[in-house]
Amino acid sequence: MATRTKRPRVSGGRPAPGPSLCPALRQPARATAPPAAGPVPLFRVPSPKQSASPARARRHPRGLPGAGLRHSAHLSQVAQPGGGGEPDSDPVAGFLSWCGRVGLELSPKVAVSRQGTVAGYGMVTRESVLPGELLFAVPRAALLSPHTCSIRGLLERERDALQSQSGWVPLLLALLHELQAPASLWSPYFALWPELDRLEHPMFWPEEERQRLLQGTGVPEAVDKDLANIRSEFYSIVLPFMEAHPDLFGPSVRSLELYHQLVALVMAYSFQEPLEEEEDEKEPNSPLMDYLRMVATQPIPKGQEIFNTYGQMANWQLIHMYGFVEPYPDNTDDTADIQMVTVREAAVRGTKGEAERLQLYERWDFLCKLEMVGEEGAFVIGREEVLTEEELAATLKVLCMPAEEFREFKDRDGWGEDEWEEDRLTVTNIPKLKASWRQLLRDSVLLTLQTYATDLKTEEDVLSNKEAYAKLSWREKQALQVRYGQKMILHQLLELTS
Numbered sequence: 001m002a003t004r005t006k007r008p009r010v011s012g013g014r015p016a017p018g019p020s021l022c023p024a025l026r027q028p029a030r031a032t033a034p035p036a037a038g039p040v041p042l043f044r045v046p047s048p049k050q051s052a053s054p055a056r057a058r059r060h061p062r063g064l065p066g067a068g069l070r071h072s073a074h075l076s077q078v079a080q081p082g083g084g085g086e087p088d089s090d091p092v093a094g095f096l097s098w099c100g101r102v103g104l105e106l107s108p109k110v111a112v113s114r115q116g117t118v119a120g121y122g123m124v125t126r127e128s129v130l131p132g133e134l135l136f137a138v139p140r141a142a143l144l145s146p147h148t149c150s151i152r153g154l155l156e157r158e159r160d161a162l163q164s165q166s167g168w169v170p171l172l173l174a175l176l177h178e179l180q181a182p183a184s185l186w187s188p189y190f191a192l193w194p195e196l197d198r199l200e201h202p203m204f205w206p207e208e209e210r211q212r213l214l215q216g217t218g219v220p221e222a223v224d225k226d227l228a229n230i231r232s233e234f235y236s237i238v239l240p241f242m243e244a245h246p247d248l249f250g251p252s253v254r255s256l257e258l259y260h261q262l263v264a265l266v267m268a269y270s271f272q273e274p275l276e277e278e279e280d281e282k283e284p285n286s287p288l289m290d291y292l293r294m295v296a297t298q299p300i301p302k303g304q305e306i307f308n309t310y311g312q313m314a315n316w317q318l319i320h321m322y323g324f325v326e327p328y329p330d331n332t333d334d335t336a337d338i339q340m341v342t343v344r345e346a347a348v349r350g351t352k353g354e355a356e357r358l359q360l361y362e363r364w365d366f367l368c369k370l371e372m373v374g375e376e377g378a379f380v381i382g383r384e385e386v387l388t389e390e391e392l393a394a395t396l397k398v399l400c401m402p403a404e405e406f407r408e409f410k411d412r413d414g415w416g417e418d419e420w421e422e423d424r425l426t427v428t429n430i431p432k433l434k435a436s437w438r439q440l441l442r443d444s445v446l447l448t449l450q451t452y453a454t455d456l457k458t459e460e461d462v463l464s465n466k467e468a469y470a471k472l473s474w475r476e477k478q479a480l481q482v483r484y485g486q487k488m489i490l491h492q493l494l495e496l497t498s
Helices: 091-102 152-157 169-179 207-214 219-244 256-269 315-321 340-349 354-369 389-400 403-411 417-421 435-449 456-464 466-470 474-497
Strands: 110-113 122-125 134-139 291-295 335-339 378-382
Touching: 152 169, 169 219, 169 256, 207 219, 207 474, 219 256, 219 315, 315 474, 335 340, 335 435, 335 474, 340 354, 340 378, 340 389, 340 435, 354 389, 354 403, 378 389, 378 474, 389 435, 435 474, 456 466, 456 474
Parallel strands: none
Antiparallel strands: 110 122, 134 291, 335 378
């Protein structure tokens, strides 16, 4: 009988390979007025402490729709920032002048300004904007990518030698070269970059601080994997390539520290050409259109900052990839993970004797065969939904079913579509699950809570004490919000399984 399988969710999240950098634009997404949980500003000069400008992204993002109307105007409408004024040599003025030279088109209804923005420079509406209206269009030639940089011929010839797990090496090499090239086309763009030594991604925190503040959240493990992969990629591919071309890469850019910083920028500000939904498993698209366009997806009133939403993202992903979080309860897409191996451990602890333990491992192996679980996978629980519903339902069912039922189940090599529908697992129906399922889930939640260094009451005491909260460092506040949001979801599960 046919089975229905799905690969387990693996901790950590990274964009698709082969990204490009668009000045002040991270995703080829459609612009919106800010949704309830808060998006990411357009034309944002990255700010390391921008906790008021959150983003969102679900674990299984889909390709985003493409271009809209072509109505636009030349980049001449620039609002002058108030408060203190700015000299003519302001890098933003230089950047905007450069935008005009390279053909970036800006709607007359929007302006780049410091007034009315979350932090730093943003894009603000001069007039009301309707859904479908073009906000700006960037020529493909102005996008910084391996195909547009000044060493594109070399990168293309050496393409096979530059293959890597991340798929980012060609873009990172393009960045490394253009950063130190005196006549780089993108110099006005680089002038707006943040100070690279002030990036607040956890990968730049001291290891002791990262572990102390984020223990149990999954972030330290994700960062450790990133750092190991970055180091391996740098020393095995990037550095040898730069040393082989000393005329193109000076000593100042042959630095692992700089490479770390550029990876963080690519992680936060690059974008991937979207695929059609039915093409999700194919290789990323090559650039085909002449322009990258940003269009409004909903009405935006006059005077509002315009935002580019990353998608639906949990706080641990936000801090991992972008260096900030949304304070509780603003992030309605926050989630908590229960490691798949934690459920296995909870089940093992409930066995009586060696025979039962071996039988349980047999069931686990069968779930692995069905690709329902994995050693690095996690069950993902949101406030109102179970994002890994099928995987969790299958695991609870198989680990808790009577021995005779499991033998029949195994002989049939799983179950069919109709049987899946009988075992729907949602947050609202958790209290209605079989007692054995609820107990296993509860035991797994309790084990998960033990991985944190503090309990929920400790977090609540700090959050409820304004004086104590104000004394925390910025990192401590961000980490507290990550931990608290996850623990609230886990404690909700405890209530539902009691």
